[in-house]
Amino acid sequence: MISTDALIEKLDSGFVVESETDMSEDYKRLLIQTLTITADTELISIFSILDALQYVPTLNRRITELAIVQDELGHAHIAYRLLKLLGVDVDDLIYRRDASEFRNPYLMDLKLKNYAELLTLHALLDRAGYVLLGDIFHHTSYGPWKRALVKVDAEEGFHVRNGESGIRAMVQTDEGRRMVQDAVDWMFVMGLDFFGMADHLKKRSLQLDLHLKGETNDQMRQRWMKSTMQFLDSIEIHAPVHWDGEQQQYVYDFPYPCEWDETERRWRFDRPVEWTDVLARFKGHGPYRQEYVKMLRQGRETYLKLLHDEVV
């Protein structure tokens, strides 16, 4: 197997990794880690959408949500399929792994309470996915994933636009505007969390050296804020950050990261925390993780039982 240093040298001059034989041990390990987080996030994301279908007001919009669910399953399938190519037991990941071991972000383990929250999920959090996967799409040195992300990139763009168009309609009434503002008040900071630990706390990034991604966490977080704030400013919805002309970047209006109150579903802007606390919250996962993983597996058990009954 090629050494990581030798591989970095090849990658720096434009080498594209096509199969396991091209990889160093570190490359394979980090690729499997990133693909697992991506696959789990895409898969678990469908449950809060399915649950929130009850709040979607029209048949047209409900069908759009189902199309999004189908897309997310397709995105999960791509990542799990690539994991399979790398020798990972995907059945074990999906059907036998302990629910606590799924690597999706905390937000996916919550339930949404109204249609404004579902639309905000698309406008803000699908946008976070768009930024993260867009970075991989443009910069990854792993050829099979880069090619598959053409489809994902286009579809995530559609999810964001669906959220934006729904929100633009909703803010036309006072009641709708209040609901959107309430949703953004808690979901915006969830979006910041998506990009992970601040750069100054991280050691040298092997993922960057190995061309598995192209931008740092803070660079992507800034890109997300820029795009999100452009949209929120256009509809006069507030978020707790502002543009700093001197630093040429968005800065937080509160001590970020801060404490999340799970019971009241709001941020305690008066209680700053460390990044290790954020990571611990992610590791502890959210309140509906068990229920969602159970739903995922229930279907499988019924299906296997049907197959078995047919055979017998």
Ligand SMILES: [Fe+2]
């Ligand atoms: Fe997706």
Ligand SMILES: [Fe+2]
């Ligand atoms: Fe999406």
